Amino acid sequence: MTALRAACRTVLDASWRPTDGFCPPNPTVYPHQWLWDSCFHTIAWAALGDRRGVTELGSCLRGQLPSGFVPHMRYLGPTVDRGPLPDRSSYTQPPIYAHAARVLHEAGFALPVETLPAIGRALEWLWRDRRTDDGLVYLVHPWESGADDSPRWDSWIGLDSYDRDSYRDVDRRLVTDTVYDDDGAARWSHSFVAAPAAFNALVAHAFGELAHLTDDSMWADRSAELAASIDRLLWHDESGLWQDGAIVGGGSSVAVPTLDGALPLLVTDDAEKASRVLDQLLDPARFAAPYGLRYVWADHPRYDPDAYWRGPAWPQLNYLVWVAARRWGRDDLAAEIAGWSRAAAVRSGFAEFWNPETGAGRGAIPQGWAALAAVYP
Ligand code: GLC
16 A cells, blocks of 8 residues: 555544544544535545445435435534534535445445435435526535535625635524425525535536436436536636526626536536636646646636635545546546645645645645545556
């Protein structure tokens, strides 16, 4: 095992909770379970050939409600205010569980019989209970995107420039503005409803992964339908990226050029759009940096290489873009992303995110999903 892979294993080992079957992202800064973090841990475990990936995927699906809804957090210890449920969040997060299941399967791990039906119910919930009249999937809180303080939300938050405290205040208010269903899952909001390009792409991608794993063509059809809606409704020709839909609240910030706007590369069939986006990922004025990928274009006024969700590079986003680059046969880009991600993991001390110009670690150090550096060949 290389030194890098050994270090990745050490990061996950150090936060692994054998009785709970998962890793908190960072035991001090993030001492609970987060949905998409556990899915990325699963992918890293699989790359390390470690069965704990199967356990961790199962544990994040354990918070599922009978309706199919999967919470974005399960609390270890005291309740956190993420809606009315006492032991878990009322919000959800990107459904990476289907891709994680596929990765485990491809790595030769047998999935427990309940895993794919649980994923089917989870995706059915998003399709049934979380779509706009246009057929896009919507979110009711920035937390659900996983990209908490993204400049894409600034017009909802009511900010011309970034201020973390204002984000925190509005985040809390949005919990009050949320409409919950009878089970306590978030269903609508009086002030924040968005149909993000990234989340929709990740849902369409999840449908495709489940189609692959189950041979059920219904999921393939839904994947194609949602991908077509993303291209039809969210493409922004001026930036050459996909933008978010503002359903309730929000407005001008939906098109701020962030990496979210590149994720439909995972599902689009439009080669012309794809090539415009792929080129930007290698453009030093935009996403390509010495330790890329930047989350925000370098030449955009909102770019801040050190601030939370305002410019730094993120291991889990690099991984998703790497998957997309391979889908498009862009080995040049995939190799760059792999190189940046490996170098930055080491330089940043396996940080939650890093400054893309210098590789300096930011956020929690170490963070579980930094172990994704083990995935790259
Ligand atoms: C932050 C991130 C979110 C992540 C969580 C735990 O809230 O914005 O994406 O899931 O931390 O790592």
